[in-house]
Amino acid sequence: MLYSKNGYHDSRVIEGARVIDPAEGIDAALTVTVEDGVITKLEPGEVRNGYVLAPAFVDPHVHLRTPGREDEEDIDSGTRAAAAGGFCAILAMPNTDPVVDSAPVLRALRQRAREEARVPVGFLAAITRGQRGDELTEMAELADAGAVAFSDDGLPVRSAGTLRHALSYQKLAGRVLALHEEEPSLSGHGVMHEGAVSALLGLTGIPSISESTMVARDAAIALYEDARIHIQHVSARETVTAIERAKAEGAKITAELTPHHLTLTDEAVMSLDPNFKMNPPLRSADDRRVLIEALRSGAIDCIGTDHAPHSREEKEQPFEVAPMGVTGLETAFAALHTELVLPGHVSLGLLVERMTAGAAPFDLDTPTLAKGALANIALVDLAAEWEVGEAGYESRSANCCFAGRRLTGRVRMTVAGGAVAYRERSFAIGAV
Ligand SMILES: [Zn+2]
Ligand SMILES: [Zn+2]
DSSP, X not given: OOOOOOOOOOEEEEEEEEEEEGGGTEEEEEEEEEETTEXXXXXXXXXXXXXXXXEOEEEEEEXXXXXXXXXXXXXXXXXXXXXXXXXXXXXXXXXXXXXXXXXXXXXXXXXXXXXXXXXXXXXXXXXXXXXXXXXXXXXXXXXXXXXXEEEOTTSOOOOHHHHHHHHHHHHHHTOOEEEOOOOHHHHTTOOEESSHHHHHHTOOXXXXXXXXXXXXXXXXXXHHHTOEEEEOSOOOHXXXXXXXXXXXXXXXXXXXEOHHHHHOOGGGGGGXXXXXXXXXXXXXXXXXXXXXXXXXXXXXXXXXXXXXXXXXXXXXXOTTTSOSOBBOTXXXXXXXXXXXXXXXXXXXXXXXXXXXXXXXXGTOOOOOOOTTSBOOEEEEEEEEEEETTTTOOSSSOOOBTTTTOEEEEXXXXXXXXXXXXXXXXXXXXXXX
């Protein structure tokens, strides 16, 4: 549904790369032919470079800041950042200004995306009007107008009764509810993870149970209503336990992990750099270990970046008052490759699988390299080392939590919906 074919009429042969598609059981040196945007041939070849050709990634969690804060990101810059990160499709959150809570706002946004987007964008609509947490949006009408799913992301759905009501509509509208899980009476005015580091710094903490208790509550309601929920940006050990338990009980629940929670801990906050401030916060080394294990086991289904651009002026404030959120589209693959694959925590195949798996909870097709499939391809140079931010960003914002770090692995080209959406400058591959 998202990956409609772009008008693209030529053929392209990619040779010399290692081709990986875990879903198709492919890990071999192959020559791949793309004709008119469709993969038409996969033939034995030989590896002649350090490139890996994989299905392009799907990000189920992006903030495009449009409408309302185009100074931070717009559809063009946000989808350029996505393409540069190897993503062939992204899902945008509705906590914009105005909130995407009515069909006219959604239709206007989808029209803008048709004109400006470099990769397909699916838009979520709000669960409650103005994300105020009380009155439900017209979910059936929004689904008809093209809402991919529903979310009040940025905020939890405080009231259990409101969530139950929304889930009863969810079954009719057939779109999943994506939930930002936080119990406000526990998270309060916290600015970082509650633990040894917050105690040392004297900063107000957000305890892990703020997240896990809401997940347990919402999973119980979803199970009771036989409805589907997707848990956003899981950060804590206790939450993984709650999700495992809910899945074991038969709840229809999926969940995502961010690159920053998988690669960083609250130790980073010792620097008081606001680029390490996000919600949920970076947690302990123990939480991080459990998240990596959950990614490996499949207890958590997929990767979502929670790419959240903020202006320089806002992020240059002291840690306590700076807004929460970091960008992540352009660094997701490289950060995870550097911190999880190279040290041997997960295999490259598993990482690719989890970075494409964000499609399934939203009933989108998972990108594949199977013959006959629309070409959604990421071409990655696994050996390339680069410093994040040294050449700027495609995103309009620079609040990246990996800024200044050296990462290994770089996306050289992205094909989305059959057309080249990104190609690194000065990069050419055996294209015919
Ligand atoms: Zn959120
Ligand atoms: Zn978010």
